[in-house]
Amino acid sequence: MSNPNPAAGSKQVALTGSIDERTNFQTLIGETGKSLVLDLSAITRVNSSGIRSWKQYFDGLNKAGVDLLFTKASPPIVEQIAIFKNFLCGGRLDSMFVPFLCTKCDKNSEVLFTVEQLKQINFQIKEIKCKFCAGKAEFDDDPDLYFNFLKG
Numbered sequence: 453m454s455n456p457n458p459a460a461g462s463k464q465v466a467l468t469g470s471i472d473e474r475t476n477f478q479t480l481i482g483e484t485g486k487s488l489v490l491d492l493s494a495i496t497r498v499n500s501s502g503i504r505s506w507k508q509y510f511d512g513l514n515k516a517g518v519d520l521l522f523t524k525a526s527p528p529i530v531e532q533i534a535i536f537k538n539f540l541c542g543g544r545l546d547s548m549f550v551p552f553l554c555t556k557c558d559k560n561s562e563v564l565f566t567v568e569q570l571k572q573i574n575f576q577i578k579e580i581k582c583k584f585c586a587g588k589a590e591f592d593d594d595p596d597l598y599f600n601f602l603k604g
């Protein structure tokens with residue numbers, strides 16, 4: 453059991469692996485307090501049962517007045533946020549990973565952007581140097597879909 457600093461206030465939890473029918477948010481997160489920060493960087497997969505329990509759990513927290521901040525969203529979770537209206541259940545997202553695919557060696561890599569940075573570049577993701585072969589890596593998703601929820 454951690455000893456939360458009342459001045460800092462927020463409880464921080466990292467969600468990892470697959471979000472599916474076995475995911476029990478209540479057990480994973482426990483007591484939330486008034487404000488909750490969720491690190492989504494290690495979520496690898498989300499299926500339809502996972503989406504249902506996510507919505508049910510975080511909608512409940514939102515209704516109970518818990519302040520939700522989602523951070524470092526991995527591509528599998530960004531895809532859900534992009535598709536499902538109000539997937540963040542009234543919470544905010546401050547940063548997310550952007551997927552790249554190398555045109556030379558075909559390897560995937562991910563780069564973390566803050567939402568602020570993405571807005572500043574108007575969601576125009578430039579190619580990067582592949583970290584494996586130094587070849588050209590390009591944004592590897594549908595830009596209209598991937599960033600749409602941030603543009604509203």
Ligand SMILES: [Zn+2]
Nearest residue numbers: 554557582585
């Ligand atoms: Zn490469």
